[in-house]
Amino acid sequence: MTQFKLNGRDVSVESEDDTPLLWVVRDELGLIGSKFGCGAAQCGACTMYLDGQPIRSCVTAVSDVSGKEITTIEGLSGKVADAVRDAWVKLDVVQCGYCQSGQIMAAAALLSDNPKPTDDDIDGAMTGNICRCNTYQRIRAAIHVASDTLKA
């Protein structure tokens, strides 16, 4: 049994220790916003936060998050999250949308650390997140818009 905090709530699960956090959260805890895209830390669709830092939940064993705080897209909130989501909607970033939970988690993490990222900073933070619709240009623009909102 593993216990951890999920989006601020205590949870305990019976999954075997090596079960990836992604499947525990999706299948056992029923939060489906974090996506399965590769299962190999290649695409970023499964991005969650572990104690506030982005992780690839598809390769993180549930036992490794014992006693820690996990945040998913469903629990992403606050000033930065609002600015990011508003910018995403304003610019109509999404297409199929399947990767966007991960993109938003990565973008919000970037802006939390660095409220005024340069294009190079954005490349560095986002290059691990694949979008097959190739919405990258709008993601970049939306990160800048969110950054402007946060500064204002």
Next chain:
Amino acid sequence: MHGRMDLSQFKTQAVAEAPALSEALALDRRNFVRLALGTGAGLVIGGWAPAGAARAEAVAKAATADGVFTPYVTITPDNVVTVIVKHQDKGQGIATGLSTLVAEELDADWAQVKPEFAPANVELYKNFFFGVQGTGGSTAIANSYEQYRKAGAAARAMIVEAAAKRWGVDAATVMVAKGVVTSGAHTATLGELAKEAAAVPVPAEPKLKAPENFVYIGKSFPRVDSVAKTSGARIYTQDVQLPGMLVATLARSPRFGGTVKSVDDKAARAVKGVVDVVTLPKGVAVLATSTYAAIRARDLLQITWDDSNAETRGTDAIIAEYKALADKPGLVARKGDDVAGALAKSDKVIEAEYVFPFLAHAPMEPMNCVLQFKDGQATLWTGSQLQTVDQAVTGAIFGIKPENVIINTLWAGGSFGRRGVYDSDYIAETAQIVKTSGRSEPIKLVWTREDDIKGGYYRPLYVHKVRVGLDKDGAILGWHHRIVGQSIATGTPFESAIVKDGIDGTSVEGVADTPYEIPNMHVELHNTKVGAPPLWWRSVGHTHTAYVMETMIDEIAALAKKDPVEFRLSLLAKHPRHRAVLQLAADKAGWGTPPAEGVFRGVAVHESFKSFVAEVAELRMVDSKPKVERVVAAVDCGIAVNPDNIRAQVEGGVGYGLGAILHSKVTLKDGVVDQGNFDGYEVLRFNEMPKVEVHLVASDAAPTGIGEPGVPPIGPAVANAIAAGTGHRVRILPFADGLKLG
């Protein structure tokens, strides 16, 4: 009664029996060929809603329910306008597009419009180009532009009549704007009038707005799915959870066409959560109570495969065979008057051989399907792209009528062609697992990324061999062109619609019908057989034909020391729409001005799916590799229903095509796929995305496709920029293989 499909022909049969399916799916060849080859005039849609039984049923339903108007639009007393979307939305934005069309003619407020995917019903929801319900070939807006506007206009007329009756006023005095109905001092919402309007007969020929009165079409209509797709709330097939549902994975043969000889499933069955292991001809399925148990247990299966009918060649051997075929006469796709004579008398003959790899679509959501079979009825939850085919295939497996296959079409996490499969492969697998297991619980088949990359249904591998004869001034005297590769449509239900005299239209589109004025142009095709199943991949044949045509034309221009834009224009005298996009892209890119130090430009123009796109790419060579910095695109897709979405589709198309030409390939060794995930099958990453500008040509022509046409020009535009900078012409793709400098 089911249009061009004779559903009665379906009997219980294996899915592999494609010919039977082919006969049953008698598609409208005329329209389909026009679509595939992009050669037709506009589409004329007859009635916007079908006459007969289905219509009568819908109208009868209207009389008993609050505000059900038509099979396409519902207005309910809660003031929600529901648009019944007959196409699949895999990100291309058709749910927004159809909502726009309805809102426009209904004069609804955009915030009250909600899309809902249509059930599978070929009579009500067929794609007029296909004769079956389905999405593809960049047809959705072209197909629905009139139909969904009429649906909106019909609803408006009914609302107006209901308002006039309620208020005792002349209908001519009733106005509708942003969802509010008024006449003098009277006012009501659409929802408040819904019930009374539902009693009004549906007008057969509702009057449409004049384009100058459009408030949404051609302007901004925000995506209907942005909010749900940024909160994590949007449900895709992968997210479906039903009571008692089991999750399945399927171990498939490492070699295409391999079958199961024997299996030892002891270790797999011992995994906690595993409920069953079932053996199908093509593989072994694990059924479990959780996704991870199904994935982990599959790895523990010990399977011996029978490879006696499997593909065992490697891609090196396949390419060698294709190159040998390229030196032999093939089927004639376009007859040149005297190409041999023209080449013989040429001052110079350029000979070029191109190799294009297998490509996986790799949508972010790997294939998946939920299926339950109970009480003689199959119910599916999946991002279905060809509902009528999926119904037919599923019905055949269970031995039930296609209409007893209920499809809940879900939002798809990408497709790029992968979800619209002639044999419904991932759906058929699910059905076979359900049938073989004999279970009545819903079962969700999950493909992993490795399944996706290794699973076939690729853009086929192609070899082109081109010989072009030039006179002493560099003018073209003759053009001999051979294409070698798999036919996508042969042996599928689409064969009769796409293949004529052995020529698959999608194998030669973009070459055989080139707009360039080329004398003595002769095109031949060799159809090949490979175990890896082929499939349409975003822009289909144009993925390779545009590359060859546009890099060859560029090389010919360079040899003649002509400007690449001017040279193209000189060969496009009779093609004003090609000329217009080419000139617009060149103007906006500053073609006439020298690029910055170290920056090289290349251009390409191509028509696909009846739309015209020119792209100018600007790049630098960094460590002998291209870094594409900027792409300027010009687009003519007729009337722009949603200009911002058109820009989004072209931005995405540029990225999709660019990733493929730079990095992507599926290779086989002894028949086994080498790549498995995004580390081996590389796609475009964030830091490689150029700045893309999209400019639209104003047009009053009927709207045409935009999901795909942004893709074909990017490869050749980049290749031509590389040639401009380095003199090197890349003819082996991806560039990772074909561009070796320094």
